[in-house]
Amino acid sequence: MRIILVTGTGGAGRTTVAAATALAGAHAGRRVLLVSEDTAPLPDAEGRLRVLRPEPAADFRREFLALQARSGAALDLLGTAPLEEAELTELPGSRPFALLRALRDAADGPHELAVVDLPPLREALALLALPGQLRRYLGRLLPPERQAARALRPMLAQLAGVPMPAQWLYETTARWEAELAAVQAVIEAPSTTVRLVLEPGPGAEPALRTARLGLAVQRLGLDAVVANRILPAGSEDPWLAGLTTEQHRHLAGLRTAAGGLDELPHLGRAPRGAEDLALLAPARPDALPAPVPEWTVEDRRAEDGVLVWHVPLPGAVKEELSLVRRGDELLLAVGPFRRAVPLPGALRRCTVTGAGLVEGDLRVRFTPDPGLWPRTS
Structure with missing residues (x-):
């Protein structure tokens, strides 16, 4: 399974590029899954393209109710009244976990290519680092080797004079560890790469440097840099010609810094339909990156x-x-x-x-x- 994670600076068109990449893969005859929160419908690709839209609120309710059910015995001892689905509202921070679960599910599906529309660059880099960080925290706070046998726990609690962590806590931690490990394995697989979408301008080169450094820290590969919304040269309108000159100056610097770009045109309007998306498909829709430098x-x-x-x-x-x-x-x-x-x-x-x-x-x-x-x- 080939997985392309698409991110970029805010407003650079990463969602459109992700959709165009997925559609190009489907038109090439591959079974493609697009993971995106965008609700705009995509053109029919003869049944080869499926869209998975993460739903953070529904995902939060499902996971909370499952955790509550597994912890039922402990909650009964405390005399706690369980919460019902109708009274649960999404908490801040649920969106990243919904997206990570969608990424894990994408890797388990019957598709040949999965294109994942990630949040803007800084948020995306934090998201990709999250499974490894949480696994480390869990390992430090509740290391598996310190879990005593059930039969010894009451005696150990009396000897230590403090309550021992309940068995359900270790079981929950082990379940979270397994889920996080599965997501981390997907992110770090050689067939998973990151695609960076930028609009040439003053912030493009700094964003490229940030992306390369953040990905290097996580030992992840960058497969392509996409320069989006390139204005046509040669306009006779002085105002547009000035904008184009400024943009192309930044574009030249970006070409040098990136060592190669996929350059996509500005359509002069919001993309509409399959023909517009075909114009915005990168030249290398499923290119593999150069090997990630080894440590x-x-x-x-x-x-x-x-x-x-x-x-x-x-x-x-x-x-x-x-x-x-x-x-x-x-x-x-x-x-x-x-x-x-x-x-x-x-x-x-x-x-x-x-x-x-x-x-x-x-x-x-x-x-x-x-x-x-x-x-x-």
């Missing part, structure tokens, strides 16, 4: 007595970069992005002795700990 460990013990971990961070700035080692994790913060990265096995037996940023390559130096490193004869 590699370079063995320089013979030369310098260290191991060097290379972490590619394109566009990173030294002044906005910080590193903290905590146990077997490296806490990485770069610009607005943060991630706790598990250390490779060999580096866990080392101490951090320095780091440097060289042309977008973060090089973290580790010195083997003699007390932990295996001896060689």
Whole structure:
């Protein structure tokens, strides 16, 4: 299953590009699923295109009622009156979870291509990082290895003098962990890539740098950059000619920064029907990206007595970069992005002795700990 996640700056036309990409895939004979909150109907593609529209309110009610049913015994002990579906209203924050569940469901379907219309860029990057972050929080707060056998829990509670977490809490945590792991596996699969839609202007190049850096932190691939709503050159109208000149100046800078663009025309109106969407389909509707740069460990013990971990961070700035080692994790913060990265096995037996940023390559130096490193004869 090929999955394309479409995002971009607000108002750049990412929803239209997602629809055009899905429709082009269907016209090419593939079974396509479009995941989008947009309610506009799409042209018929001979039954090869299906639209899945996430419904955060309905999703919230369904998940809340299911959790309430599983926790019925505990709620009965507390004398709590259960809530009914009619009195439940959507809470802030339900939209990202509805979209993540839709993404998981898309990967399980019988389709060959899924196109997912994501929120604007910053929100989309936070959404893609969410499953991994929540899994880490759950693992720290309720680690599975600390779950005592049911028969021992009353005795342990008496010895400790505090109530032990209820079994249902661990069971709920395990269920959430499984769901989050499934979504994270979809996001991080090699066949899942991100497509960035920009409208050439002052904010386009900064948005491209932000996207590349945020995706690099999450080790995700960018398969194409789409420059949307390109104005035609050669207009005799001075006002339009001025706008076009300014836009094409930014377009030239974007071409250089992106190293290749899919350029889509401005139609002069809102897209209508299959013919308009065909004009807005990227030239490479299901292009695979260049391989995501690997985070590699370079063995320089013979030369310098260290191991060097290379972490590619394109566009990173030294002044906005910080590193903290905590146990077997490296806490990485770069610009607005943060991630706790598990250390490779060999580096866990080392101490951090320095780091440097060289042309977008973060090089973290580790010195083997003699007390932990295996001896060689």
